[in-house]
Amino acid sequence: MFVFSCWSSSETFSGSSLERLPSSFIARKRAPLLVRPKQQVRVLSLQASNQLEKLQKLTVIVADTGDFEQIIKFKPTDATTNPSLIYQASQLPQYQHLVDDAIKYGKSKANSAEKRVDHIRDKLFVNFGAEISKIVPGYVSTEVDARLSFDVEGSVRQAEKLIQLYEEIGVPKNRILIKLASTWEGIQAASILERKGIHCNMTLLFNICQAAAAAEAGATLISPFVGRILDWYKKNKGQEYIADNDPGVVSVKEIFYYYKKFGYSTIVMGASFRNKDEILALAGCDRLTIAPKLLKELMEADGEVVRKLDADEAKKKNIERIPTDEKSFRWLLNQDPMATEKLAEGIRSFAQDIVSLNKLLDKVLV
Template sequence: MNLLEQLKSMTIVVADTGDIESIAQYQPRDTTTNPSLLLKAAQMPQYAHLLDQSIAFADSLGGSEDGKLQACMDKLAVSFGKEILQIVPGRVSTEVDARLSFDTEATIAKARHLIELYEADGISRNRILIKIASTWEGIKAAETLEKEGIHCNLTLLFGFGQAVACAKAGVTLISPFVGRIHDWYLKDRGVKSIEPTDDPGVHSVQRIYNYFKKYGFKTEVMGASFRNTGEILELAGCDLLTISPELLGELQKADGKLERKLSPESAKKQDVPETAMDEKTFRWMLNEDAMATEKLAEGIRKFAADIVKLEQFVGKRMKQAVGV
């Protein structure tokens, strides 16, 4: 078996893309999307019909131009998700607007609306993960949503405190960002490379995985944002790993024996103290972690900027559709 096939035998592989053709090629169980991936996919000719359908849907609702734009954006995200779910057997992650990252109630409302759109299209909420930034407000929103049977993927997760808070809130899944942690430490250390075995992003996921399994938390750990296949191989055995089509291709072409690095059995043997968590503790732990503080803020800004770009693209197409 190649390395991708071996990895799939011990870890759930998730495709980090909005490109439906790539998803079909690598056959992951789940997939994740975000505004930048949707923007890229929405500009591909083969997906123009999804945008056209979303524009028609929004136009049928009437109301203000801004209201129509938001309706089209939500419908487009759900339309891509629905297409993806015709290929993958598992779940798709659909992201809440990053500009709502510090608004618990607005995040809850947006998540409920996205689920309503999916269910109106005949898609069960059990196949959807609502993607929310791992702010305190986002985690509190997820805690409420999980109680309603709306499953959440907490993203932009860089610090251990964020992970513990998510687990205690009962969220379905977290996405620690390996590559972005890697990037921060490259700059901080003034080096050009870090070996996968010494990679702080890899170590972060290992620590979180071992802690969750040690104390019996049900929250799934999905390593994300990889810079190279070496990082991925060091996390073989993690619950899930979300991987770009480029790195999936490299793994598919590579041979060799893959060693399992993470397992519940080894995690239970770890000597790690349990961490208490409340809002004050969360904010202090985040404040004390310069990397996590900076990368969380930067990630929210970038996702928000991607949303604006997608809105501009969709808004332009909406005007063209009505001949303005």
């Protein structure tokens, strides 16, 4: 999210009076392209001075943070949130006004404490997302409750509720990406939502079978988790990896070339990086969402950045289509212990964050 167009994924925020930068979207196949008015394009100097600027020339950068101040600092095009980030940010005094507004909303919508908390939580997610939308000109990702990861109808209902809440405060749905876990049910929910014009970001993605199914469903964007894949292999294989043979990097490259080979318009956004080398090994990927710590490292480094992924190379590769029916999906995922374990672990973790946030809001209500 810098020169041409960069995204950001959020973790902590800070109130801002910046005016929303307008942007428009046009549909291309089933995935929208962000079109920014010429006068709004942030132009880099002709001589890129650090690795971050050089990387920006090859890949759209998304800042992986929910901190408003960090988003302003790194000037991303997009941002993403999740329950962990909202939980952390909601406890900071500078965002208390967003919490207060959500509490007021929840109290007006329900009588029982449990339902009030649900309304407050959803409104809180939207309040943070709306503030971020004033800073970034592109997408803001907002996550559906992880406890709905195996509930198609429940996921669709909550997604529609979140979109309605955004629209009620003037944020159009073409600015929002609904984040869904890449379970079979999550992908089916994405298919329904995309047909309704609600764009989706498939998260907790660890295997190409998930990516293939998400593309067939018309998902706008996927977020394969590079670092979490590496974590599993280091723990279970007992060896260290360099960037070129990093299992997470290899997985994203495989997905990238699969998409380009068969002409899918779904965006590949590498996520969850553990070090700078993983990022540079994916230079040329559609998008990379990067935490502030690693953005800072890239900004302070002046080494060369070489394109590692090239869409034109896909034409030369011998790649077979992956079956995306339910039976094939479940079998292929089951055959990958890393993907199976990390998907389940991620859902449990995000679900616990929702529970923790609910408890925090419950205490505030009391």
